[in-house]
Structure formats: structure tokens, C-alpha cells
Amino acid sequence: MKELKGLNYEEFFASGHRACAGCGEALAMRHIMKAAGPNTIVTQATGCMEVVSTPYPQSAWRVPWVHGAFENAAAIMSGIDASLKAQGKREGVNLIAIGGDGASFDIGFGALSGALERGHKFTYIATDNEAYMNTGVQRSGATFPFASTTTSPGGKKIHGKQEPKKPLPFIVAAHGIKYVASVTPANLLDLKKKVEKALATDHASFLHIYCVCPVGWHCKSDTAIELSKLAVQTRVFPLYEIEEGVLKFTQKVEKPKPVLEYLELQGRFKHLNEDEVQKIQDYVNARYDFLLSIEGKKAFDVLF
């Protein structure tokens, strides 16, 4: 087995939690926490990870952790940041707010935006499995185009979600914060580096983490890593950093694989016809072209 040097072998998101087999999000949790270490306080939005990790009186969390509601992880974190500051205890503590795509892209978007604007020093992590998985796979603003969900089914007339993904990382970057990055749980050293960079930022920072959901995506439970890699190789989920307003790729994909290779491993896309597969290919190409067009440029004003 290849040794991954520099990874923390201590666990802060313990095993024994109740996540489904093959959950990409649980994998993300584990490695985020390995990178963050013990001097970390976590707030987490309502969602799969909150439910599977804290069935009272059990907890998978080996750091201080608080959950309040679905849309307020960033707001609770604002209170923690201010409270520690008021007591002169802010130094040396990592603050991480975590929400799924429903909590981050949709219902908690206002609270996230407010916390970013106020310049709290914290890292927001959006774990994106592209639907409301905890409530049974309903469409979110982050659902991939044409994906079938329980509220955007691949129907006889309408074939899945008809809209693009909300470009949350760019909206977040437009708040003028210094560090935004995308990451998958397939590249652990990249993940570790980005979590550390985010936590070292002197104001707010943001990570967008790609999380495979075998139950919601109708894919095999041993495909989380394979799909994470394919998402990057097909340019479906480009890996980049926006540092000081400048975008740079952390893994450039010169010769992308066709998106069909990615789509055909997932039941949520099985209703698609050739025309729709082509539309997705065009969509992915256009998004990547946009990233190329701003690569290396100061695309976002930095306010903090």
C-alpha cells in the first residue's frame, strides 16, 4: 500500500457513526477533521452528517461540536467567534462551519453570506452531494443538470432537473474573501493542504467538497473514490483555488474524458437520451472554458 506521508493518523470524526456504506460525505468529514486537528470547534447544519454522527447519547465527534438548525451553521459560528473574541480566547482555535448543499446553496445561503460579509474568521465547508439526501433525495440548487431526484424525477415528459448548478463558490468569492477552493475526498493530500490553507486565512474562507452519495445517485457503494476521480477527469468538478481573488487550477485536465463515462455509472442519469448527454457535455465544457478564461487573473475583488 502506498504510504500517504503527512496525514494525521489520529481520528477526530470517529468510526461507528451511522452513515451509509460508501458515503463520500463521511469520508470528507473524517479527512477534514484529520487536517483540522483537535483545536477545532465545529458547527454543523441539520443534514445526513449531523444525524448519523450524533444519535443521543452517542457522538462521533472528538472535538467540540454544535448543531442548531438547518440554515444557521454560519450564524451559530458568528456567535462563537464573537464570544471567544469577547473573552480574549480566540487565538489558536480553528472554527469550521459545515453544511450540505441544501444548507449552503439554498436555505442557509443568507446566513452564510452575512457571516462572510461580517468578516468572521472561520472556514465554511459546503459538502455537496447534489440533493437533499437526508430527507430522501430531493432537488437542490446544487443538483447537477438533468439529474433525477425525487422532486425532479426523470419523468416521461421532463427529464430530471432542468437548471444549472448555482455557482456558490464564485458567489462566495465575490464577497471579497481571500481563500476559496474546491476539493474531493479522492485526493487526500490536496484536501489536507486546502483545509490547512483555509484555516490559516485571516478572515473567512470557503471549501466546496464533492461528496458521492450512493443512495441518492444510484451508484455502487464502492464507487465514491472512482467517481470523485472521474468527476475531475471529465471536468465535471474542476479542482481549483481562488487565492486573493486569483483563480488557479490545482489539477488541470488537459485531455478530459467524455462525461458519458461519469454519467453511466450513476442511476440518476439513466433516463438521459443522447441529445441530453450532449447538452451536459456542452454545459461542462462551457463551465471549464469560463474557468480557463479567468485563470491567473484577478477575477474577484478582495475586500478583507
Place this chain on the structure above:
Amino acid sequence: MKTVIEASEAVALGVKLSRVKVCPMYPITPSTHIPERISDYIFDGEMDAQMIHVESEHSAASALIGAILAGSRSFTATSSNGFELMYEILPILSGMRLPAVMAVANRTVAAPINIWNDHSDSMSARDQGWIQLYVESSQECVDTIIQCYKIAEDKKVLLPTMMCLDGFSLSHVYENVDLPGQKKVDAFLPSFKIEDKLDVKNPKTFGPIGFPDTFMELKKQQQDSMSNALEVIKKANKDYAKEFGKSYGDGLIELFEMDDAEYAILALGTICGTAKAKARELRSKGKKVGVIRLRSFRPFPVESLKKATKNLKGLAVLDRHISLGAKGPVFTEINSDISETNVFGYIAGLGGRDVTLEHIESVFKDLETGKQSKEWLL
């Protein structure tokens, strides 16, 4: 120190005197003067605290969760629709047993949108696990904010507490206030300590999922703490009186001309001033009338009320809120607990409608004749 100040400033000074450290605040009429004054103190360096300029009341209430769990005495204020936007977080704060304190400058809720006073914001949240104290004067505002922390943080209680003051008819009124000294307040209200908190040296999990096998026990604990709060509120009122010379009845209800009263009006907040004025006038004409001011709506002080009403021939309850499809909530609860007294219920002062001396006189007249002539004081 005596000074003439607005009730909202009295609230803000109560917060400052309580050495509050975190204030997540979002402005809404008529509670706005409270965050404005607190901002003055913080931005002028007179108050050592963090103001969080949250983007909504929902986030104000949410930030209280984090601020308190991270170890700071915290405060917010709101009204009306802002209160309603917080609604989801109210039972989360109480369920997590966090001693938050909030001032509610009572205002009705839309629609139609209306900025004036009634109690429909806080009364609608009567089941959300917060202690609710209703005040009548600027003096009571500063005194009660300090008491609220004393009550909420008591280990027998550990429940969030809201102090409700009538929007405009109290929040914007200037009165003479005798301000307590900081040293005496510090002695009455020691610095904030919370046993279960977010601490990297002793990691704990807050806000886990509770399954059906534990949920009811946790709710019963909250109810038991509400019952404990009855004595704790009384004690806070008594101890405060000892130190500062100000008290409000037994802390739960305040009685006016009730010793030999045959008929009485029960109400909350500023209506009581009008009711007391009319009762005084009727007393001079030989009528045996009095006023009961309900200060604590949650917990509901059944024993104090039973004692106060046991010799009455008739009691009228003036609700500044109606549970549409049923009755005024205070009337409903009094009627179920004080069944031996003849009780009339009136809906009064909705959306800022004045409650006049004539209204009060007509209610006393109804009581005397034993026949309720109307339900709505229009």
C-alpha cells in the same frame, strides 16, 4: 442615580449593567432604539462587548446559541415579524437549555402590516419554552433585564428569558429612572459561568438528535424547570428589592387595590396604568375595584393568581392578542385555572388601538352588573 430616559435606553443600560459580552442584533421597529443605544456604548468604548450585525433575526437567535455555548452572557432584542422570523430558533434555545435574554418591544404581526403595539408576537410563542416577563415602566425595564439573567442562569432554571415591553407605548416613553450602581449589580449578578460549553480541552457534543426513547424525558425536565422558575422569579424580585429598593408584586403578579376588592381587571403591560387610574377614580366613589398585573405569563403563576382572586365576585381579563378561532390566551388560561371566579374575557388594544379610560369603565360596569356587554373593546 436618577435620570430621565427612554424605556429602550433603560433596557440597554440594563444590558450594560449586566456586563453582557455578545449582542447579535437586527433592527426592527419598535425595538430599534435598544440596539442603537447598545451600539453607542460599544462604539464609544463604554461597554466591553461584541456587537454582531447579523443579517436577520433568525441569525440573531442562532448566534445566541454559539455565543452562549462559547461562554459569554448574551443579549438580543426584537419585535413583531422579526420575532416571527426567530421562531424556529426559540425552542432550540430553550431545548438546549441556554440562558439567553431577549427584550421584545411588543408589536403586532402582519398582515396588514402595522408597527404598533399588541402582544401577538410574544404571546404566539408561549409554548416555546421561554420564560416571559411583561413589564410596565422604564424603571421596571432596567430592573427586570438584570433579574432576567439572574433567573435564566439559575441552575434550577437554565431557560431563556424574554422581557416584553409594549412597543411605543413603553419602548419610546421617557420616564424618571433610578439607575442601580454597577458595583451593586455586580454583587447581585456574578460574572457569567456555564458548565457545559464549547471547549477544545473538553470536547462535548451539543444539539444531537434525540430519539423517541429520550425526547419526552427532556421535555419534562424543561417543564420541571419552568415550575422551579416560579420560586426563582419570586426570589429574584425579593433579593433585588433588598439590594435596590424596587419590587414588582411577588415578582409573578402585581396587585393594585386588591385587599378588599370585589371586582378586578387583569392585564399585562401598559394597559395596567390606565386600569389603575380608573380603579383609583372608582375607589374614590366607593367602588371596591382593583387591578392585577400579570408580570410572569410563562411560567403561569396559578397559585399566586388563585390567592389574589379568591374573594372576587368578578374578574375581567384584557388580552392584547387573540388566538383566532378561540379566545384571548390569558383569558383561556385564567378561566381554566381560576374556575371558581366569574371571569369575563375581552380583546383589547390590537395593532395599537388605544385602550381608554372609557373602555376600562365599561369593563368594570360589566363586572358589577354581572353581564358581559361585549367581547371586543373597539
